[in-house]
Amino acid sequence: MGELAWIFVSAMLVNNFTLVLFLGLCPFLGVSAKVGTAVRMGAANIFVLVITSLTASFLNAYVLAQAPYLRLISFIVVIASLVQIVEMAIKKLSPALFRELGIFLPLITTNCAILGLAIFQTNRGYGALEGLVFALGAGAGLTLALTLMASIRERVELSDVPAVARNMGLVLILAGTLSLAFMGFAGLFTA
Amino acid sequence: MSPRATTPSQDFFRGVWRENPVLVQLLGLCPALAVTNTVANSLAMGIATFFVLTGSSLLVSLFKSWIPKEVRISAYILIIATFVTMADMILAAVVPDIHKALGAFIALIVVNCMILGRQEAFASKRPVGRALLDAFGTGVGFIIAMFMMGTVREVLGNGTFLDIPVLGSSFEPWIVMILPPGGFFTLGLLLLLFAWWEERKAVPVHPRHWPHGVTVTVGGDGSVGAGRTTSAGAAGRGSGGRHG
Numbered sequence: 001m002g003e004l005a006w007i008f009v010s011a012m013l014v015n016n017f018t019l020v021l022f023l024g025l026c027p028f029l030g031v032s033a034k035v036g037t038a039v040r041m042g043a044a045n046i047f048v049l050v051i052t053s054l055t056a057s058f059l060n061a062y063v064l065a066q067a068p069y070l071r072l073i074s075f076i077v078v079i080a081s082l083v084q085i086v087e088m089a090i091k092k093l094s095p096a097l098f099r100e101l102g103i104f105l106p107l108i109t110t111n112c113a114i115l116g117l118a119i120f121q122t123n124r125g126y127g128a129l130e131g132l133v134f135a136l137g138a139g140a141g142l143t144l145a146l147t148l149m150a151s152i153r154e155r156v157e158l159s160d161v162p163a164v165a166r167n168m169g170l171v172l173i174l175a176g177t178l179s180l181a182f183m184g185f186a187g188l189f190t191a
Numbered sequence: 192m193s194p195r196a197t198t199p200s201q202d203f204f205r206g207v208w209r210e211n212p213v214l215v216q217l218l219g220l221c222p223a224l225a226v227t228n229t230v231a232n233s234l235a236m237g238i239a240t241f242f243v244l245t246g247s248s249l250l251v252s253l254f255k256s257w258i259p260k261e262v263r264i265s266a267y268i269l270i271i272a273t274f275v276t277m278a279d280m281i282l283a284a285v286v287p288d289i290h291k292a293l294g295a296f297i298a299l300i301v302v303n304c305m306i307l308g309r310q311e312a313f314a315s316k317r318p319v320g321r322a323l324l325d326a327f328g329t330g331v332g333f334i335i336a337m338f339m340m341g342t343v344r345e346v347l348g349n350g351t352f353l354d355i356p357v358l359g360s361s362f363e364p365w366i367v368m369i370l371p372p373g374g375f376f377t378l379g380l381l382l383l384l385f386a387w388w389e390e391r392k393a394v395p396v397h398p399r400h401w402p403h404g405v406t407v408t409v410g411g412d413g414s415v416g417a418g419r420t421t422s423a424g425a426a427g428r429g430s431g432g433r434h435g
Contacts, residue, residue: 020371022225026304029217069280072298073272077265112221112302119295164390168217169382176375183370 004133006189007126011137013185017113018145019178024113028146029171031104033157038150042143044104046136049117051086052079053135056118057128075118083109113142148178202321206329212305213336213378214385219305223340224374226296230353233341234334235289239278239297241330244306245323246274248314252322255315267310268301275300305333343377344368 017023024045031041055078064071087105091098108114117138121131152174161170197205210216213223222240227233250270251258258266279297282290290297300306309329314322345351348368350358367373 022221022371022374023299025220025224029220069276072276072279072301073269076268076272076301080265080268112299115302116295116299119298123295164386165383167382167386169379169386172375172379172382176372176379179372179375180367183372 004130007130007133008137008140009188011134012141012144013182014188016141016145016182016185017116017138018142019175019182021116023116024111024142026111027104027108028142028149028175029168032146032149032171033153035147035150035154038146039143040100041104042139042146044101045108045111045113045142046139047101048083048105048108048114049135049139049142050132051082052114052118053121053131054128055079055082056121057126057131060122061128071122075115079114079118080109113138145178149175152178199321199324202324203328206309206325206332207335208332211332211336212329213333214339214381216305218308219303219333220378221299222296222303223336224371224378226293227337227340227344227374227377228348228369229292229345230338230341231289232292233337235282235286236293236296237330237334237337239282240300240303240306240333242278243271243274243300244309244330244333245326246277247271247306247310248322248326249319251310251314252317252319258315263315264307264311267307267315271306271310272301305329339381340374340377343381344373348373 011017015021018025018028027041027045032038056075059071059074059078064074083105087098090101117135121134126134149171153171156170156174206212212218213220219240222236226236247267247270251267254266275298278300279290282293282297309326313325317325342352345353346357347365348370350356350362350364365373368377
């Protein structure tokens with residue numbers, strides 16, 4: 001139990017996917033202008049991460065033991081198709097949920113956070129349950145980072161920023177400051 | 192639909208600087224931030240990406256008439272993933288230390304949107320020679336950006352360049368530059384620098400476009416002067432005054 005809690009907190013804060021490992025930067029920079037959108041993007045991310053983690057566990061356990069060199073190709077193809085199928089299923093079964101999350105799903109599929117999760121999970125030798133907790137932690141971390149960033153950007157929108165800084169440069173420096181704050185979590189587990 | 196006509200040199204140089212994938216288009220940011228903590232890692236990643244991009248563009252351009260439109264993205268990704276697997280194995284065999292330092296980020300070249308973007312926007316529509324030129328240009332642009340990031344971060348964060356001390360022993364390294372926040376700061380500052388440079392070249396024609404921190408005084412003889420503040424950004428953009 002303690003081990004699982006450690007995996008969760010580590011994935012969410014200490015090794016935050018976006019701010020410390022630089023995974024999933026495209027949505028982080030692209031979809032973080034409004035808090036509402038950011039939260040929904042985060043939720044969609046958690047969803048896809050969980051699917052990815054389960055898929056990767058399955059592939060690692062039953063398919064890839066004999067052919068590790070096919071890992072990358074099979075991860076990408078299987079995850080992308082599975083998300084596509086789930087997307088169609090949601091569209092059919094719950095149009096309301098699809099409206100909330102659906103538009104983000106195709107964007108997320110080829111996101112480095114998703115493939116990164118599958119690869120990290122494999123490299124660290126996580127089983128299905130550990131992988132699932134890892135995916136939830138990573139998803140929570142992504143959502144946290146997106147929401148924090150969106151809150152800051154909503155404030156920045158209203159402030160008097162010099163014209164030269166009204167581009168991604170300022171956003172990246174803000175991200176750097178957030179990242180600096182997250183470095184503080186590294187002290188959580190030294191004891 | 193025939194693509195806009197461009198000369199071969201335009202195809203090459205566009206990606207190198209004016210449409211630099213990292214510094215202008217902000218594509219491929221994950222590796223540009225994650226593995227640029229030393230110059231050696233940056234160059235290895237740049238060269239690996241160059242290899243994958245060139246190989247993929249070559250194959251995509253060769254097979255463009257055989258790839259059905261509906262499944263083209265999947266086909267591109269399969270081609271890219273094949274080259275990434277090759278790059279992964281080559282790096283592991285030739286430079287095991289760097290392969291270890293880059294870790295999962297070599298595999299993540301697959302999802303570098305810069306590579307897929309070039310296939311979709313260029314290689315799938317043009318003849319092989321042009322597709323290769325475009326890939327060379329974009330790849331070189333990526334290597335340049337990686338090299339700039341890596342140089343700034345290693346020199347400031349560790350006081351070394353390719354592990355050779357350059358700043359003397361009295362220099363206290365800015366550890367933060369080789370930590371994750373340093374990646375964000377370095378790229379952010381580079382982007383601000385380029386934005387400032389672009390704006391310096393463009394002479395503002397309306398007071399509304401004149402930068403903050405520049406107070407404009409209109410003299411009795413109609414001359415316009417500009418008082419500059421001390422901050423670097425505002426001072427550079429004092430070109431607003433030159434206009435008058």
